Amino acid sequence: MRLSEVSHPNQLHGLTTAQLEDMACQIRERHLQVVSTSGGHLGPGLGVVELTLALYQTLDLDEDKIVWDVGHQAYPHKLITGRYSNFDSLRQKGGVAGYLKRSESLFDHFGAGHASTSISAALGMAFARDRLGKNYKCVAVIGDGALTGGMALEAINHAGHLPNTPFLVVLNDNDMSISPPVGALSTYLNRMRHSPPIQFLSDSVQEGVKNFPFIGKDIPQEIKSLTGSVKRLAVPKVGAVFEELGFTYMGPIDGHDISEMVRTFQAAHRIGGPVLVHVATTKGKGYPYAEADQVGYHAQSAFDLTTGKSIPSKTPKPPSYSKVFGQTLVKICEQNSKVIGITAAMATGTGLDLLQKAIPDQYVDVGIAEQHAVTLAAGMACDGLRPVCAIYSTFLQRAFDQLIHDVGIQNLPVTFVLDRAGIVGADGPTHQGQYDISYFRSIPNFTVMAPKDEAELQRMLVTCLHHDGPCTLRIPRGPGEGVTLMEEGWEPLKIGRGEVLSEGxxxxxxxxxxxxxxxxxxxxxxxxxxxxxxxxxxxxxxxxxxxxxxxxxxxxxxxxxxxxxxxxxxxxxxxxxxxxxxxxxxxxxxxxxxxxxxxxxxxxxxxxxxxxxxxxxxxxxxxxxxxxxxxxxxxxxxxxxxx
The missing domain is CATH 3.40.50.920 (Rossmann fold)
Structure with a gap:
């Protein structure tokens, strides 16, 4: 079967493993061809090709619901759900969206541009299913990075207390930071743990305990824990955490072994209650340059497929606002050890990667946890540090309460640099930074500013760090105006003073x-x-x-x-x-x-x-x-x- 013939994921049902592996090659080829031409997210989608094909072998997408976290890992999903022919229009005006979009396809069950939303959304769908007396599967696919978001952990905590709600979470772990090695032993233990003999042993212990002649009504804790001990006999340490939270844990399994994943997903669907399948994948799989540089090839502008190098612009551009910010902050940090740069998993995008390389002791990455980033900065400011939080405008929306409650009300000297403020282009509605002006107007004690060019950005950053209170400045995506930058000796601006540029x-x-x-x-x-x-x-x-x-x-x-x-x-x-x-x-x-x-x-x-x-x-x-x-x-x- 050719990928170009697939318009519905159910068409893939019944294909042999060899045929699915061939389909995986076709998906990667199309994915690389389009992204290398028009730009887009590369590594995330390449890493989940086999995962997508295997999971969809066990789902009926006319009925079952799947929610992909973030959405940029769902390019393979788009290619097998009727968008192959117009995939060339990816992220272009009127074309295929770079993220999931309910209005684009019946198979996009939930829109996603920001991380950590999938488990909550899929659990909500499971609630609706049970409430309405229907019978379909609900699945969330979330990356290990997005699992750092507090919202994802809140959803896991909730789902674990719903033992009678069938619900599957697929953890796409492409970093291996929390995973034990993938290998024959862990696979064998996982199979054994969910095999009928192990389940029978667990059930037998549970039933037998009821007949023990205890004195009094209370069963000793040692006996109570016996069932759980048997159940956790073959669980890797990371799995024990999820088990304690109420999930049945399966994994880790090889995210590029289609047959093994199909067997595991089929077994997961047969288990009642919440289940987490831990799948280990390689980000950028199948393209050596993306595998070698997983950060750099997370997303790419147009590039040469043969060399992996970006296609240079025909006309040289001034440095980006993000780069100027990063360079300026490095110089400030060199002179003031109390200044700390904070990012929420966006070091490269915000320019803080420059600080990370130059002065790592004054750099903090909290992961995808914007709320924590804001309150962490507030705590730092309470005890004498001068934190600078560099977060995209659209992502900082997630921490609105913390901006008010933890920073504004307490009038703490925290600086927020809002990258991607304004119109950002191909990433669409979830990423346009069009609301920060409105929401910052209402927060008490904040000084709010925006530079006209990159030189004024330098002065505004210094202004923020000289001001005894919370400040924010917004900067656009892309290159600056090309003005001459100051190397040092930046003078702070007078708070609340504008300037006349021409008279009429x-x-x-x-x-x-x-x-x-x-x-x-x-x-x-x-x-x-x-x-x-x-x-x-x-x-x-x-x-x-x-x-x-x-x-x-x-x-x-x-x-x-x-x-x-x-x-x-x-x-x-x-x-x-x-x-x-x-x-x-x-x-x-x-x-x-x-x-x-x-x-x-x-x-x-x-x-x-x-x-x-x-x-x-x-x-x-x-x-x-x-x-x-x-x-x-x-x-x-x-x-x-x-x-």
Missing amino acids: DDLLIIAYGAMVASAKETSNILKKSGISSTVVNARFLRPLDQALIHPLARRIGKVVTIEEGTLLGGFGSAIVESFADQDLKVSTLRIGIPDKLVDHASPQQSKEALGLTPNQITQTILKRFGWDKSDSIYVGNSNTESL
Whole structure:
């Protein structure tokens, strides 16, 4: 059977092991071909090809439910569920999403972009099944990295107390950090433990204990534990943990041995109650470069399949904001041993890998545990350290309560650097950093800022570390503006002070963060139509520079705010509210992301769809203020027309 002929996973039922292994080769070939061309997540999907094929041999996907954690490990799932033909469109506008998406396929039973959600979701489906009197299997597939997330552990704790709820968790362990070696002995013990004789022995002990002539009602603890001891006779140490939490543990098994996995999954489905199957896989399996560098090939831009090297950009780009942040933090840490960089399993993405290499003693990776990262930082700040948490905007949403309860209310000097703030492109709705402006506006004691370029980022980082209170600054994904960076001697900014970049009498444009460059370009386009603009780089969202903004707004009378975040409760809303509080009646146009989810596409395509390019912003301004009439040319601030 050819992979191109598969539109439903049930078509794979009944294939021999050899045929499934051939299918695995075809999946890897298609996976590599597409990702090497368009970019995407590489290592995670390559590692679960056999796991996917084996598991789906034991499921009826017309009825059974499977939830993949995170979703970037589910490319093989997509390829056998009707998306082979358009897989070339992966992560492109209008194409196949890089993560799971319920609206994309009936086989995507739960959407996932963030980690550690699968066990909770699949357990919820099992609840619904039992409540509605239905009969189908519910499976969660979670990686060992995602298992560090508190939500996953909470779900395991809950599921373990539901002995009559059939439910399967597949632990995809591609790191081996918590696993005993995979081999014949562990496989043999696992088979023996779940074989009829062992089960019979356990049941017999349990039944026999009931007939012991005990004095009194209480059974001695030593006898009570006998059944459990027999049950745990062949369980590896890591399995004993799950057993104590109420799961039946099976494994570890070889995640690239299809026949062994099929037998194990079939046995797991026959066991009532929660079951965890521990599967050991190799991330990047089948592509030597990805196997050798599992971090670097987790996700890749377009690359040469033969050499494994990324295809360089045709035009050189300035260093990314993340890199500038990482380099600057390293220099700061060299001078101040109290500054600590904290990441939640995203060292490379945030630029903290530079600190990890340079000064490992001042670097902490907490794993996929954003809530813990925030409160850990709060504890550090209580006792004299100056923690800097570098977390993606979209991921920090998961720790909103900790930001309020543990940092904001206590007014602790913790710095948060929000990478991937704004529109991020191909990763889609779960990864767009469009809400941090809104949610940080409401948190007490926070100073909130965003740089217009990478040099201002350097100064803002220093500003945060000089400030005696919580601070946050947002930075966009991708390259900076190409400005000259300062090597040292960064002066902190004055808190709550913006700057005027250009002056004009017809329009006041107030921009925040990454949209300052677009505001300047918009001003230049408007100038060609005879409209002069004052452009302000707000710098600070909280506190706003009302002393600068209000007099300008009162004098000019027409205001435009520009931001790369949701308009609901955003930067523009803060400006309008400040006007209202002072009874300042000014015609104001807010430009930003409307109340909608931003789907996967390139950042430029997303901005065009949202009307956020300078040309589009210009047209919106001309129309809003009546300057778009074809029979007149607007000149000056006198509201006169010249033919």
